[in-house]
Amino acid sequence: MRYGSGTARRLALGFGALVLLFAAASAVAIAGSMRIHRGLGEMKSREEGVRLSLELASAVRDQYAHQAHTIIIGDASHLGFYATSRETVLRLTRALRQAAEEPEERALVDQIEAESGRLDGIFRERIVPAVLAGERASVKLEHDRAQLVVTKIQDLTQALVERFEAKIRAFRREADVVQRRTLGFLVGLLVAAPGVAVIVSVVIGRSIATPVAQLHAGAARIAAGELDARIEVRGAPELEALARQWNATTAALREHQDRLVESEKLAGIGRLAAGVAHEINNPLGVILGYAKLLRKKADPAAAEDLAVIEEETLRAKEIVDGLLDLSRPLPAPAQPVDLRALTEDVVSRLRDARLLDGVAVSVDGGATAPGHPDKLRQVLVNLVRNAAEAAGPGGRVAVRVAAQDGTAEVAVEDSGPGIDAANRGKLFEPFFTTKPRGTGLGLAVSRAIARAHGGDLAADPGGGGGARFALRLPARAERAEA
Known part of the structure; x- marks a missing residue:
């Protein structure tokens, strides 16, 4: 026609x-x-x-x-x-x-x-x-x-x-x-x-005919599998709105497909981890035990080599534990968690462990969300520790806890160099890391925990040039007990 x-x-x-x-x-x-x-x-x-x-x-x-x-x-x-x-x-x-x-x-x-x-x-x-x-x-x-x-x-x-x-x-x-x-x-x-x-x-007539033809062509491209295609229409406001809605739908579909791919990837990793974790953990435990035992009896030169063996064994065990975290299903949230108190406890423990030396860390605001304290603590430890490492000595880390429109958010912002635009899309992929000795599982596990709570974990450029990671959770109101 x-x-x-x-x-x-x-x-x-x-x-x-x-x-x-x-x-x-x-x-x-x-x-x-x-x-x-x-x-x-x-x-x-x-x-x-x-x-x-x-x-x-x-x-x-x-x-x-x-x-x-x-x-x-x-x-x-x-x-x-x-x-x-x-x-x-x-x-x-x-x-x-x-x-x-x-x-x-x-x-x-x-x-x-x-x-x-x-x-x-x-x-x-x-x-x-x-x-x-x-x-x-x-x-x-x-x-x-x-x-x-x-x-x-x-x-x-x-x-x-x-x-x-x-x-x-x-x-x-x-x-x-x-x-x-x-x-x-x-x-x-x-x-x-x-x-x-x-x-x-x-x-x-012209303002309708041309936009309709553009919509037809764009729909054909999307039907052919080009989900990145955008339909640019200039004409009747209704057709412009239709094009924007179409673009939003394809973007949501693309995001859904990415999530499916990620889910399949995590499921595959989970199945692999569940199948071999027991078999790997046993020899790792034996190696770690013998390494510690031999270090006590060995001369200094051999003890130094055994320390390397022990360190690498612990690193391998950390990777296996991260894979298990990805594979373990998380039950429904069990209790309300004071995110401000939990964050302050995480900062205190990291400071006692001398992992925040030279870094100024501040915690502001407050919010409550239902969830697993230990799992949420694991996410916050990862975020605050990563921010402190990015900020470095003399740097700053600001943690802001807030609740708005039924959502509780813990935003961790650092004064470090920020996130490379080329790496932003890979941050939450398993085994992707920019650290020399990182496992690449911390952020992947953290996002999996956030999504298991019905929320999400997002990364954005910080206001001061560094990075900003935001943990968002549904903040349902607590029911009064009878």
């Missing part, structure tokens, strides 16, 4: 035209509708302001009317009605303050509130005492002053109403402009849509 023509092209053209037309028309219509909706909301807010302003003016008139009744009647019988009208004025003033959005509007509300307080002060502090005392002249004077304040409040509320109404008129004019502009955009878009749709559809 050719992806540049036929059904794929027709689908791309038709789909592209429909999507373009619908999206563009919808975007213009939605944008216009949103602007009109915002305008209507603001108009509603201003209309509410007009209503509140008119109600406030009416409430002020009621407040003044109760003042007048108090003056006419000449007693305090209307003070309760006056208090109710005053509370209404305060409530409307607070509501009007919330409706006022611009600084000029808030300034008018502030003036209304101030004048209303002034009117209340004139009535309570001057008019009421004068009425009760029968001071008609003072009553008339303060009544005239209160009347002027009421007039000012009425003028201020009218000014506020005019500002609100001006905003309403402006919003209506803007809504008409937006409506006409949106209609013009929609008409222009419908006129230009066919040509634009054709151009965009061609581009979409």
Whole structure:
């Protein structure tokens, strides 16, 4: 099937035209509708302001009317009605303050509130005492002053109403402009849509056809066994995501195959070790015993040769024990292990054995993981000892213990020369070593122990230029005992 023509092209053209037309028309219509909706909301807010302003003016008139009744009647019988009208004025003033959005509007509300307080002060502090005392002249004077304040409040509320109404008129004019502009955009878009749709559809067709062909070619290479092949796609985001997922899948498959090969290799070594370990250990034990016995009776020259025999016999026994560690199945983790305490104990014992002389070792953090203390101790001894040997006298080794997202990690970082990039992929292979007298089994056994615990052991470049080995274990929470 050719992806540049036929059904794929027709689908791309038709789909592209429909999507373009619908999206563009919808975007213009939605944008216009949103602007009109915002305008209507603001108009509603201003209309509410007009209503509140008119109600406030009416409430002020009621407040003044109760003042007048108090003056006419000449007693305090209307003070309760006056208090109710005053509370209404305060409530409307607070509501009007919330409706006022611009600084000029808030300034008018502030003036209304101030004048209303002034009117209340004139009535309570001057008019009421004068009425009760029968001071008609003072009553008339303060009544005239209160009347002027009421007039000012009425003028201020009218000014506020005019500002609100001006905003309403402006919003209506803007809504008409937006409506006409949106209609013009929609008409222009419908006129230009066919040509634009054709151009965009061609581009979409090319952005799909080429990536699909690249995916097809990459899949064929992978099917032929080229698991290192990567599919590089530039085009539709979905196809780029598909290519990335395909690459991730092949990488995982390649890693799985590498693990299978490693497992088969370890299984073969295990079977070999299990079959011959007993037969080898017996003569090694005899050789080691006779060498020690003869060293006690031999002259110095022969004793030196026997010491070499004893050392090499121990080395052979160490290799056999390492092979047995690879072949022995590890039961399920039995108890929670304090990784910080275990690490500090390992460092202490290595220091007592003078294997850390001249090396500064620090231990930070803390975490707990279920496992076998002795097996995990074996891993930590190997990692700390290797780091100290790499750092050398005057060097530093930093051990950081941490728990995050259900995983406990013990990271051992040294200040040594680091890991050669050419050797990084071989570090955990049995019998691979860069040490003159290494067996090449330490890291292989350590990783096998980590994986038997459900975790892993990884090597990375350190932050200070050295090497960083990280032991990661599942950190399951401990259950409280009943």
